[in-house]
Amino acid sequence: MNISSKKKTIAVDMDGVLADVEAQFLSWYERDYGVKMTKDQLSGLTEDTAFPEKGAIHRFARTAGFFSTLPVMEGAVEAIKSLSEKFEVYIVSAAMEFPLSLSEKLKWLNTNFPFISWKNIIFCGDKSIINTDYMVDDHLKNLDNFKGKTIMFHAFHNVSYHHHTRANNWKEVVALLEKEA
């Protein structure tokens, strides 16, 4: 039991964690290139090699409407609500590479996670200066440099890596973190 009055802090990633970018990639790829692929086909590939048409993912991320229409990851809303009772939850997104995404991401958060305060939202370039107790992220580049405890959220591009605690879905994230509160 945590007897401190100050809540522990979690940095939660957006793309691939709160938002199902993989589903959007697959659906936009089919729409634009006429090729229907599945999540299983992407497994173990990188973002650069996942789709036959090189550069497709980067083009999608630079297209207006990509970030504002992302589907919410299954169980994410309930999980963040639940975690917010015991932790101070910060949403930390590496948004600066795609300037269009800033307002789309903020709108998306306000629509799908209206209970998250603007005080708890961070849009950054890299995440190396983020200092929280926990980080939930799908990208090694963010997790590897983090000083606190890490949870690697399952994504097609991270299935071969095992040096962070893996969560396959939001239920597993909550189960892991509730032991720490």
Added chain:
Amino acid sequence: MNISSKKKTIAVDMDGVLADVEAQFLSWYERDYGVKMTKDQLSGLTEDTAFPEKGAIHRFARTAGFFSTLPVMEGAVEAIKSLSEKFEVYIVSAAMEFPLSLSEKLKWLNTNFPFISWKNIIFCGDKSIINTDYMVDDHLKNLDNFKGKTIMFHAFHNVSYHHHTRANNWKEVVALLEKEA
């Protein structure tokens, strides 16, 4: 002499530090309310009490064009260029309260500080999870909770406080930090 290959990190605030919001407040106040005031008249007041018309500052901050047209603080460009040689400089702005400001602030940085990488830009709500070696900021709410070394940039609203190292201008910031590199 710093023999480490890793540069120390500085979090630099935008409003009131890189951007002269005070000058913009005075000029917009005269334009909208017909009252010409000076920087000296604001000295020692708070952002809430600085102008006779209550709420004016908040209204300005919510008006399109306010952040994109801010004048650059005297000496800021040269100072950031110079500091970037010895430090990893991050621009950290509490932008989330004013959603319109996100794209305006990014555009402003790209225009006036084109040498700053998107990787080194952070827009946040509060700054409590920012972890750098130094922070240059004008607001006590940011400086008081910071774990590293602080430099308080002169502003009308902070003249009565003396528990942070004060810099009256960018030359003084550079002089203070160059001793630390």
